[in-house]
Amino acid sequence: MKIISVSAVKGGVGKTTITFNFGEWLSRQGYKVLLIDTDHQCSLSQTYNLFTNENTIYNAFMNEEVEIHKIHDNLSIIPASPMLDELEVELSSKHNKDLLLMMWLQDNVDRIKEFDFILIDCHPDFQTVTKNAIAVSHYILSPIEPSQYGYMSKSLLIERLQNFKDEVIDARTRETYITAIPYFVGNRIRHNTKSSREFSEKISQDKGTIAMIPEKELFNRSTLDGVPLVEMEKDKDVFNSNKVFYEKLNFAFNEITNKIKA
Template sequence: MKIITFAAIKGGVGKTTLTFNYGEWLARKGHKVLFIDLDHQCNLTQCYNIYESQNTIANAFKGGNVDIKQVKENISLIPGSVQLDSVERDLENSDKKNMLLYLWLEDNYEKKKLGQFDYILIDCRPDFATATKNAVAVSHAIISPLTPSEFGYNAKFNLSTRLEAFRKDVIDYRTRESYITAELYFLANMIRPN
């Protein structure tokens, strides 16, 4: 299983669109895909006409039940939650707040049959807060869309800097090795072909 997070510290760069399109393409190629919507706007969830308020990804952070919905052939989804930002605020003083998704995946691997998926694709909101850090902590790769602008260029360095600080912070204290092993890839997006 490959876990890929789509993240950027700038909104409107195409994270959700790229997550959706990549997942749909993988599914058409015969791969089983699980989407996790970590954006409290829930746009990825709503792409599949799901408007849930119970058993969403927010429960992975609160210890409740989380539903995995099959939305198409080869595509399943853990619905996003409009309450995720308030859940993040409630976790502010928790020592394990940045590893809760890791713990949920570990605890539910067998029960939720997560091994059936070839890819887990995680759509994040435009920040580097608790939910995004949780996504990064479980990922093999981070794809960060960039737009050709000064703000897009600045967002690239902002994400790189925060990711390196996060790598140094989340370590095994015995070995000094980081638990954060995801590779960061930047993807040019919204470029006029002229």
């Protein structure tokens, strides 16, 4: 099993859209995928028409019952709760507050051992819930967009991750519990703008950038309509009119998969 947090310190960069479509894409490749929504905005959960405050990922932090909702044969989800933003205060006095999700996964290993991948959609911050997601992850997948702040958010994520590694250590061995490797995905890349071309050239030289996803309204619409791109692709008219985009997207998802499976 590989656990990947889709995380960024900047909002609106396409985290949920990537989590939704990459999870669905993996499931259509025959992998068993568990999605976990840890964003109190609940966007990923709402994409699957899940509106609930009961037995959500919030309850994992409170050592309570959590429900895994099956979407189809190879895909399941643990939904978020709007109450997740309250955990920062509720857990402030707990010494192990950054490792609670790790403990829940260990206690529920029999329920999750069937999955090949767990994808965690994070809120755009680096607070307690996001730290819990990163603590259990093998990899962080962070979308960055063609803008000056895109570069800044990349540097900020790396800096905060290093600080987190330095904080959460085994007192006896001095080894960190945080082992997640950060990878970056260039997202919403336009082929016809100078800023996107310069951005693409710069991040393509970065070993940490493992894929590029082009700008396409179809990609953005997928979460709004609740229909993944792999499902839209079955419509020949949709596929034929967006063939180049689908080729680039499939290439990007293959690149990501090969990297995180290595």
